[in-house]
Amino acid sequence: MENNRRNFLKTASATGLGLFAANPFSAYANTPEEWAQVREQADRKRAQKFNMSGYAAPKLDVVRVGFIGLGNRGMGAVERLNKIEGVEIKALCDLRSEKTAAAKKLVEASGHRPQTYDSSPEIWKKLAERTDLDLVYILTPWAFHTPMAVFSMEHGKHVCVEVPAAKTIEEAWQLVDTSERTRKHCMMVENCCYDFSELLTLNLARNGFFGEIIHGEAAYIHNLQTHVFSKTHFYQLWELQEMFQRKGNLYPTHGLGPICQVMDINRGDKMEYLTSMSSSDFVLGSLAKELAAKDDFYKPYVGKSYNGNMSTTTIKTQKGRTIMVQYDVSSPRPYSRIQLVSGTKAVGLKYPEPARYSTGHEWMSAEEYKALEEKYLPPIVKKMGEVAKNVGGHGGMDFLMDWRTIDCLRNGLPLDQDVYDAALWSSIAPLSGWSVANRSNSIDVPDFTGGSWKANAPVDISMTKGGTTKAKV
DSSP, X not given: OHHHHHHHHHHHHHHTTOTXXXXXXXXXXXXXXXXXXXXXXXXXXXXXXXXOTTOOOOOOSSXXXXXXXXXXXXXXXXXXXXXXXXXXXXXXXXXXXXXXXXXXXHHHTTTOOOEEEESSTTTHXXXXXXXXXXXXXXXXXXXXXXXXXXXXXXXXXXXXXXXXXXXXXXXXXXXXXXXXXXXXXXEEOOGGGGOHHHHHHHHXXXXXXXXXXXXXXXXXXXXXXXXXXXXSSSGGGHHHHHHHHOOSOOOOHHHHHHHHHHHTBTTTBXXXXXXXXXXXXXXXXXXXXXXXXXXXXXXXXTTXXXXXXXXXXXXXXXXXXXXXXXXXXXSSOOOBOOOEEEESSOEEEOSSSSOEEESSSSOOOXXXXXXXXXXXXXXXXXXXXXXXXXXXXXXXXXXXXXXXXXXXXXXXXXXXXXXXXXXXXXXXXXXXXXXXXXXXXXXXXXXXXXXXXXXXXOOOOSOOSOOOOOBOO
């Protein structure tokens, strides 16, 4: 295992940040032999070295932060942390100097004096190697999430990493191994866990409103046709490349994360196995051909075998619950994360909006919903909800996520999401790919906790500790 770790770091160091230039982290299984390796990694049994679930790292009065990746999500994260007390923005990194310059100008107005790193594919390592950082926030294309997170933890930093945290089962295990060995947090910043509706549903579940949870449904359904073929939206069209390099449920965590918290997955229950099926592609290949007829730029994307438009994954848990997860970013459908929670006493559903609840044959009225919301308003929403809405970021959930993470670090509290959540929720993508490639046969889901799921405490949503960090708005 130690040799594997050294080889991984050596490869990560040699690869750098040159997008898709012979990058091993953009690869995925294609052949039966490669899929067999996925199955082997999924079957891995591992003794836990140190339990990061519930782990409280030494508190930090000031959290010194460096950012890697200042594109679509990156600048928003910089803006949000710039408005949180007890944060010092020390370093900013992107391939494009205009991005680092814009971010630096933004935070200098608040008194931060960050050093910038840009232009070189290898420069991000200089940021991660600094000795005056506590947290590295990673917002790059998916292929670089794991190598950057591992490298940063190896150099003594806590990590926040955008979704998905890993693209392969091997990468998921690398995150777990590194976080446990270094005792550094690795939090996948799954912002949808902090959506106001999802937080209300979680609080209702904790208060027994649903009774015993039976079934959950989750999704990421978002028409991104225009974005994935845009020459400017995803730098170097990296997401389009993901969509013909890989198959399956590529982006499961937005819908799945909140459902896992409701079901206490990794904290009293665990996923046992899954099966997945994908449609063929009826959209992307034709669109590539259309665009190439008008613009030679798109000719390299013609004739590719694109991921199916709709992927549906079903999961069985150890306690006998079921979860359905869907993924579709290429069909002309309204945005949806589904978010259905069904129990022995009640059901909740979001999408289409507004969210609704029922304890019988009919949905509650708007007045009944309002009364339920007022009675069970989550503590974090009571404390920071209005501030978050004013700051913004997907309606405020982005700010709630970042504020809560910084507040936990400053108060020496466990984070709401740990490395096992990052590994598990991300692993659905490669596992679903295996199932699709094997006529929707089932595959076991790894237990990244090494058995500690049986005793791990549920995520603490009480806000009885911490909550001392102020917003600078």
